[in-house]
Amino acid sequence: METILKIENLTKKYGKLIAVNDVSFNIEKGNVYGILGPNGSGKSTTLGIVLNVVNKTSGDFSWFGGKLSTHEALKKVGAIIEHPNFYPYMTAKQNLELVCKIKGVAKNQVQKSLEIVDLLDRQDDKFKGFSLGMKQRLAIASALLNEPEILILDEPTNGLDPQGIHQIRGIIKRIAANGTTILLASHLLDEVEKVCSHVVVLRKGKSLYVGKVDEMNASFGFVTMQCDNMPLLKEVLSSHKGFGKITEEGEYIVAYLNEEMDASSLNKLLFEKGISLSHLVKRKESLEEQFLELTKNTTSTK
Numbered sequence: 001m002e003t004i005l006k007i008e009n010l011t012k013k014y015g016k017l018i019a020v021n022d023v024s025f026n027i028e029k030g031n032v033y034g035i036l037g038p039n040g041s042g043k044s045t046t047l048g049i050v051l052n053v054v055n056k057t058s059g060d061f062s063w064f065g066g067k068l069s070t071h072e073a074l075k076k077v078g079a080i081i082e083h084p085n086f087y088p089y090m091t092a093k094q095n096l097e098l099v100c101k102i103k104g105v106a107k108n109q110v111q112k113s114l115e116i117v118d119l120l121d122r123q124d125d126k127f128k129g130f131s132l133g134m135k136q137r138l139a140i141a142s143a144l145l146n147e148p149e150i151l152i153l154d155e156p157t158n159g160l161d162p163q164g165i166h167q168i169r170g171i172i173k174r175i176a177a178n179g180t181t182i183l184l185a186s187h188l189l190d191e192v193e194k195v196c197s198h199v200v201v202l203r204k205g206k207s208l209y210v211g212k213v214d215e216m217n218a219s220f221g222f223v224t225m226q227c228d229n230m231p232l233l234k235e236v237l238s239s240h241k242g243f244g245k246i247t248e249e250g251e252y253i254v255a256y257l258n259e260e261m262d263a264s265s266l267n268k269l270l271f272e273k274g275i276s277l278s279h280l281v282k283r284k285e286s287l288e289e290q291f292l293e294l295t296k297n298t299t300s301t302k
Ligand SMILES: Nc1ncnc2c1ncn2[C@@H]1O[C@H](COP(=O)(O)OP(=O)(O)OP(=O)(O)O)[C@@H](O)[C@H]1O
Pocket: 014, 017, 018, 019, 037, 038, 039, 040, 041, 042, 043, 044, 045, 046, 187, 301, 302
C-alpha cells in the first residue's frame, strides 16, 4: 500500500497552549480519512501544518514517501481549508478558468471538475447567485482542477442545509470511488461514519484513536447488573480477566467486557460464585457513545 502522508509525533504549541500534541498517523492511498474532534481539538492546525501554512513546533511529516520537496508534493494535493474566494460577477466557468491559469492547468479540466460536483448545468451562472452549498461544490471543483492525488477538506459541510450536506457527502464519496484519497476534518461523528473508512479522533490536540471506522465500534460491550450483595459482585467481576473498567452507576454496577461473553454464561458464572442477579442487561456502545466517552470532559479552548 502506498503511503501518501506520514505524520510522526507532530506537535504545535501556541505559547503555553498545545494545539497539536504528539500526533502520529499515516494516510494510505485510496482511503477516506476523517480527523474527528470537537471544536479546538487541533484539526485545522494539523491540516495547516501538513499544507505548509502553519509552522510545526516539533515532530515531522512527509508527503509521498519523502521523495519530493513539500513544495513539489503540494502540487499533487487539492485542499480547501478556509472559505474559498471567487469573483462574484464572474460565472462558475470563468472563475475556474482563472484558477486554471493561475495553477497552470489545461482549461479542459473545468468541464470535468464541474461535472463531478454536479454544477455543469450552472457553469454560466454568476458566482454571486450561488447558494452556500453550490459555493462549496465550486470550491471542491476548483481543488480538483489539477487532478490531485489527495483532496483535503476542513469541515466540508459546515453551515449547509440537510440537502446541501447530503450533496456534498455524495460528491466526496464519488471522488473517493474514482480513486482519489481524501482527508477531511469534521466535528460530526455522523459525517465521519457516513463518509470515511478511517478515523483519527483528536481531543485537546492528542490522538485518542487511529484506525478503521468499523473497528472503532468493535468493542465487546458492557453489562449492567444488580444483586443483593453488590460488594461481592464487584469483587468477583474485578478478579475476572474478562472484564475491564467497572463502575457504579446509581444502584447498578456497569462492567465493560474485554472478551466475548453472552448474558447467560455470565449469569451462570456469577451464580456459581453465590451471586443471584436481580438485574442483568448486556449492551454494546454505539459509535456515538464511544466517541463521547473518548472525548468527554472536553471544554473548548476557543
Ligand atoms: N493562530 C493561533 N494562535 C493561538 N492559538 C491558536 C491559533 N490557531 C489555533 N489556536 C488554538 O489551537 C487550538 C486548536 O485549534 P484548531 O483550530 O486547530 O482546532 P479545530 O479542531 O480545528 O477546531 P475548530 O473546528 O473549532 O476550528 C485551539 O485551542 C485554538 O484556539
